[in-house]
Amino acid sequence: MSEGLDVSEFITGYLAEADEHLTNASTLLVSLDATMRRRETNPKAVRELFRALHTLKGLSAMVGAEPIVDLAHEMETLLKLGDKAGGKLPESSVDLLLKGVKAIEERVKALKAKKPLEPAPKALVDALAALRVDAPTSTPAAALSLDPELSAKLALAEHEQLAQGLARGRRGRRVDFQPTPEKAAAGFTITAVRERVGKVAELVKVVPRATASGVVFALLVLTDATDAVLAEAAGAAPGQVTPITLNAPAAVAVDVEEDDARDDSEPAARDYVRVEVSRLDDALERLSALVVTRSKLERAVARLRDGSSDLRGLQAIVTENARQLRDLRGAIMRARMVRVSELLERAPLIVRGLSRASGKPVHLDVQAGDAELDKTVADRLFPVIVHLLRNAVDHAIERPEERRAVGKSEEGHIRIACADHAGRELELTVTDDGRGIDREKVAQRAGAPVPRDAAELLDLITRPGLSTLDAATRTSGRGYGMDIVRRVTVQELGGELKLDTRPGAGTTFTVRVPLSVTIVDAFSFGCGDETFVVPVSAVDDLAELEPGQVVATPDPNAAAAHVRLFRHRGAAIPLYLLGKLLGCPGSSAERPKVIVARQGVEAIGFQVDRLIGKQEIAIRPLKDPLAMVPGVTGSTDLGDGKATLVLDLGALASRHAFRKASA
């Protein structure tokens, strides 16, 4: 840049355009971050990002903003390599690129304020340059000698894996495996075959295909073993092993339109589950076992009809059928599981956004582990995580100057950790190193006595009323949305919520939820002539209602569902007439029973007419607004084809209490 050239007239235009490219780059990086966490590539975003930075570099050179040129150049070079490699970028690229964008933003701001520009941060430039070394080199896309139908099922990366293996001189083979009851009896199930083939070959992909004679799995592998070894591992005839070879290099068809479609797929993606193919194969195989049982049943019925057999033969088939149905259910439930790491992949972006909005630098550490959750639980848990993160950033983490004053690092720390407990529960903790929750202040704000311990404090901050109170004083408060956290965790998912807080040192929320809630054990009971169920996990105790155990209380308002006192295990607990709470007509019984449930730390009794039994139920959440009422969590079918309501007793009691309070 020549000294004499006056660039000030360009600056205004430059600033506007630079802003636009930077905003564009940030947006692209966010979507790129999401795709990379899914271990997918987004070549379009990489290319656009490259263009944005390339343009920015050119513009910055024109106004002589050398530090910006340096940064943009390094970023652009990395992106160019990524573009050549079909959109693949090294792992930590997004973070560094985000830092790069931020560094450029700072310098653009400085230009605007007519301040001197700081040189490009050397560490960042070096880190970006270092990444280039790891960048995947471009590979000429090669066509494989594969059935187009199979070829279409391969992801680009799988294509590449096969092509690269072949190029390195490994043998590519396709092994066809068709499960049959005979093979299964000999131990050759698809799961076993996968495992066995996996020992002698690199399994690239298993593609199940429906054919006239049933499901056939095509195993596509790279191997050094002979065809005979492969065939033996798969329990297949040697003729069922066919070679895969490399054809002359040609462009692998990349469906550009599909890439376009993927860009706006983000919001809708939540209703899908990504399933490991092996799990679907497993379910398919269990389904074929059921089909076999059905033909056995047909034969047995035919034999019964001509009198050559009795019912005993049938009994064995029914038992087998029950076992197979259970297996199939298990297989389908496994297919519904999503990785917690997948659930948490958006957490860093959320924290980044909150951190930016609040002006508090926050470092998030995610230890997702390899736990898995049922899709239903995962979907409900996600808002809980968002609320906890938001509370941590907005309320718990102090401002940088405040942190410095008390000897903490300026950057706040939040940690999310997950662990799977005995394959039945997930424990998720959100820990911050912020100011902790002040019991006195919360009590004062809620107009309640000062909580004696963490459990009481948790009860207080998750009170539905408190969030309303808080809305007015949100700047200093905590508890925003905590009632939702509690409701989802405890009432909807049947889990537990715990709190550990130390003033000045930080807070940990522990959420413990079952890995799957679709099927639970439940008690069924009757009020009047209606039947209801309540999950066993929500019930503390069941008791007979003996005369003399109940004490009436004053009833100045002549409440419809008046509370009495019930002596239970040495304590006096409130007792509701559940029939009255639910408005059941004609509810009365000679020997009523009591269901004791727990609401927070408090036990509450509910008088019902009769207990019917305990059984496993599949809860269907009620999604229609017409049917969504507090106290009803879902519906189930007890086997009579009718909808039976699944109740949340605690919510029913608080609904009643609230009506009273607002009456």
Place this chain on the structure above:
Amino acid sequence: MTALHVVFKVGDVEYVLPASEVVELESFTQATRIPGAPPYVAGLVQIRGKVIAVVDLRARFGLPAVDRTLDSRVIVVRHQDRLVGLLADSARDVVKISPDEFRRPPEVVTEETDGFVDSIAQPGKRLVMKVDFAKVIGRQELPTAPKGAP
């Protein structure tokens, strides 16, 4: 271009809904009452494994309750991504009505019926009313906490 409409009766009056929005017609025996739901919600029914909330049109239209008969029908309607049942006294036939046969109801009718009547048509010698389905099934606030209870 005419479109098929399902005709159903509530009280002495005939109403129609476009057949394209009707998923199925089921006879009605009993619904599971939902405590705390609006009074015009008859309850839940299970139809082919789906749990569907049913609006009692008699209650919705302010008619006195009557005993259900063999003629009672649940009309399952798809509205956006919701499936909702409408409980009618009977639903027997379908008629072809072209869109331009529908007229706006007189102003006073719109007011007096809270907007439940979307339009009216007179195919042959009958007079039928097309209901505003979105209005009839209501736009409930999603209850978020017990404090949302009425």
